[in-house]
Amino acid sequence: MADETTAETIRRIVEDRRTLPGALLPILHAIQDEIGWVPDDAVPTIATALHLSRAEVHGVISFYHHFRTRPAGRHVVQVCRAESCRSMGAMALEEHAKASLGVDFHETTGDGAVTLEPVYCLGNCACSPSIRIDDEIVGRVDAKRFDAEIAALRAAKEPA
Amino acid sequence: MSTRIYVPIDSTALSLGAERVARAIAAEAAKRGLDVTLVRNGSRGMFWLEPLVEVETPAGRVAYGPVQADDVSGLFEADFLAGAAHPLAIGCVKDQPWFAGQQRLTFSRVGLTDPLSLDDYRSYGGFEGLTRALAQAGADTVAQVTDSGLRGRGGAAFPTGIKWRTVADASADRKYVVCNADEGDSGTFSDRMLMEGDPYCLIEGMTIAAVAVGATQGYIYLRSEYPHAFRTLQAAISCARDAGYLGSNVMSSGKAFELEVRMGAGAYICGEETSMLESLEGKRGTVRAKPPLPAIAGLFGKPTVINNVMSFASVPVILARGAAFYRDYGMGRSRGTLPFQLAGNLKRTGLVECAFGLTLRELLYDYGGGSASGRPIRAVQVGGPLGAYVPESQFDVPLDYEAYVGIGAMIGHGGIVAFDDTVDIAGMARYAMEFCAVESCGKCTPCRIGSTRGVEVIDRIIAGEERGKNIALLGSLCDTMLAGSLCALGGMAPYPVQSALKHFPEDFGVPRANDQAAA
Numbered sequence: 001m002a003d004e005t006t007a008e009t010i011r012r013i014v015e016d017r018r019t020l021p022g023a024l025l026p027i028l029h030a031i032q033d034e035i036g037w038v039p040d041d042a043v044p045t046i047a048t049a050l051h052l053s054r055a056e057v058h059g060v061i062s063f064y065h066h067f068r069t070r071p072a073g074r075h076v077v078q079v080c081r082a083e084s085c086r087s088m089g090a091m092a093l094e095e096h097a098k099a100s101l102g103v104d105f106h107e108t109t110g111d112g113a114v115t116l117e118p119v120y121c122l123g124n125c126a127c128s129p130s131i132r133i134d135d136e137i138v139g140r141v142d143a144k145r146f147d148a149e150i151a152a153l154r155a156a157k158e159p160a
Numbered sequence: 161m162s163t164r165i166y167v168p169i170d171s172t173a174l175s176l177g178a179e180r181v182a183r184a185i186a187a188e189a190a191k192r193g194l195d196v197t198l199v200r201n202g203s204r205g206m207f208w209l210e211p212l213v214e215v216e217t218p219a220g221r222v223a224y225g226p227v228q229a230d231d232v233s234g235l236f237e238a239d240f241l242a243g244a245a246h247p248l249a250i251g252c253v254k255d256q257p258w259f260a261g262q263q264r265l266t267f268s269r270v271g272l273t274d275p276l277s278l279d280d281y282r283s284y285g286g287f288e289g290l291t292r293a294l295a296q297a298g299a300d301t302v303a304q305v306t307d308s309g310l311r312g313r314g315g316a317a318f319p320t321g322i323k324w325r326t327v328a329d330a331s332a333d334r335k336y337v338v339c340n341a342d343e344g345d346s347g348t349f350s351d352r353m354l355m356e357g358d359p360y361c362l363i364e365g366m367t368i369a370a371v372a373v374g375a376t377q378g379y380i381y382l383r384s385e386y387p388h389a390f391r392t393l394q395a396a397i398s399c400a401r402d403a404g405y406l407g408s409n410v411m412s413s414g415k416a417f418e419l420e421v422r423m424g425a426g427a428y429i430c431g432e433e434t435s436m437l438e439s440l441e442g443k444r445g446t447v448r449a450k451p452p453l454p455a456i457a458g459l460f461g462k463p464t465v466i467n468n469v470m471s472f473a474s475v476p477v478i479l480a481r482g483a484a485f486y487r488d489y490g491m492g493r494s495r496g497t498l499p500f501q502l503a504g505n506l507k508r509t510g511l512v513e514c515a516f517g518l519t520l521r522e523l524l525y526d527y528g529g530g531s532a533s534g535r536p537i538r539a540v541q542v543g544g545p546l547g548a549y550v551p552e553s554q555f556d557v558p559l560d561y562e563a564y565v566g567i568g569a570m571i572g573h574g575g576i577v578a579f580d581d582t583v584d585i586a587g588m589a590r591y592a593m594e595f596c597a598v599e600s601c602g603k604c605t606p607c608r609i610g611s612t613r614g615v616e617v618i619d620r621i622i623a624g625e626e627r628g629k630n631i632a633l634l635g636s637l638c639d640t641m642l643a644g645s646l647c648a649l650g651g652m653a654p655y656p657v658q659s660a661l662k663h664f665p666e667d668f669g670v671p672r673a674n675d676q677a678a679a
Binding site for chain 2: 021022025059060063065066067082083119120122123125127132135138
């Protein structure tokens with residue numbers, strides 16, 4: 001159950017965008033940007049506002065890799081699995097990321113610091129292999145660099 | 161007098177520490193009481209030198225790279241503000257052989273200008289094309305684009321002018337121009353570089369298209385993996401609107417064109433034009449059956465021009481300099497230039513815009529400098545994850561749409577991913593099928609089921625289970641996907657697989673029958 005504040009946030013976002021042509025993706029992006037994920041409680045609110053069935057809204061959320069229906073860790077780390085990164089050692093990096101964080105893709109570390117995700121190309125192919133940490137892309141990442149970035153994330157003071 | 165210093169704000173430069181360099185330069189200048197103006201430009205595309213810092217001096221723009229934040233005080237110490245010598249100094253970018261040999265038509269401004277400065281854009285020929293388009297009939301603009309020989313740079317290479325004419329000839333109360341900026345192919349980044357480095361060029365190209373076909377609303381469908389490009393485009397659209405280049409009265413012509421960026425959500429399939437339209441309409445990004453063509457019934461059922469970023473960005477120069485100017489570059493039916501993207505295991509990766517007709521060998525060795533690892537280059541995937549693996553014996557085939565089709569390959573969006581001799585091509589073939597399974601929209605069976613069966617059968621081949629029978633089965637599966645899929649995802653995923661098996665059978669445990677791999 002979302003608390004009242006979350007429900008209000010969702011209603012405001014939906015209200016602001018419901019008349020946009022093709023409003024569903026902009027609404028889902030805004031919800032995820034503000035709340036961090038798309039709560040199940042958002043589905044009926046969106047469906048009613050856009051005159052869609054709940055199944056249609058759910059179908060769209062589940063179709064796109066970007067939208068998450070559970071909270072992520074404090075940081076989302078994406079490791080590129082695509083060809084260019086593979087030519088420069090991405091498969092070893094992927095193994096290292098999973099082993100060092102102790103999670104598989106789509107999982108969050110026990111301390112809640114990092115959610116690990118696969119990604120298929122970050123457009124940084126001139127400096128493979130690449131990872132994305134939240135909205136920042138890091139190029140030419142090896143195991144050592146990966147560990148340093150993760151350590152920096154964990155060391156950074158998180159807002160309460 | 162203030163010295164202008166350029167530090168790129170391009171994603172790749174940022175991924176190598178450009179932001180820290182910019183901050184270090186600002187701090188060091190303040191500490192020394194020196195008057196500098198930091199310009200955050202796009203990238204010149206020489207990524208082995210990023211972060212590349214350029215200083216404007218009386219002798220030209222002197223470049224230093226790759227610069228890290230802890231190099232900055234030393235650069236000041238050496239008086240780099242006067243363009244002085246330093247171990248990181250490389251001279252002027254325009255004099256570098258790597259740069260000087262290119263024919264930069266679409267990328268003429270990228271890296272040179274402040275991406276959001278309209279003054280910069282105009283001073284390098286910006287809006288000359290739009291000015292011409294507004295002064296002539298739409299049909300004349302369409303004819304010019306057709307005569308230029310421009311073909312769709314997203315990968316399908318369909319003649320752009322013919323698409324525009326179809327939309328122009330359709331009658332409707334509303335028409336759309338949609339830019340496909342869902343650049344999902346691994347090894348490609350030209351769209352991103354242009355959107356981050358010269359966004360007005362894309363805006364101008366789309367506006368020319370709108371004016372030519374009578375469209376009033378445009379969308380840029382941008383992939384969510386490009387957060388920097390998103391912010392740059394948003395800012396550029398807002399500046400362009402304030403300056404009267406977008407909006408209800410474009411350049412006082414009385415014509416209206418509104419433009420909006422829409423963010424994708426991490427689905428490769430939305431680079432396919434009909435699933436992109438579904439996504440823009442707020443639906444699952446499943447592929448539509450064609451016909452009807454989007455040019456007749458596209459976004460919200462209305463006639464819609466859909467082009468890739470590079471196609472739109474090539475239009476301003478065609479209008480400004482004329483169709484013949486553009487058409488004079490290239491070979492055969494591949495006219496003009498293509499911004500090739502050198503990626504993967506290469507020493508000098510980056511953006512090389514050249515006329516069609518040069519060879520992969522020139523790109524890999526003359527521009528790319530060979531592999532980054534120093535080992536032999538064994539295979540090159542051209543044209544993204546649905547493109548073929550090209551062996552060394554084919555490196556001298558000219559990069560021309562038709563010549564590539566002739567060897568069972570495709571140029572696509574111009575991405576070049578090099579692999580050295582440590583690559584396991586059977587593993588890459590397996591990955592091609594795995595990727596197709598992850599990204600399939602699920603609408604048609606050959607793609608949805610075929611890709612998963614493809615992974616399984618390749619696993620059996622690699623494991624040596626009834627190898628002959630399973631190779632025949634894989635061949636049949638590929639034929640089914642090629643012929644039976646609704647769109648290019650399932651329809652082309654077999655290309656990397658078949659080319660891998662044909663040119664590199666030993667990686668699948670199959671001895672080479674003979675050395676007849678050459679086309």
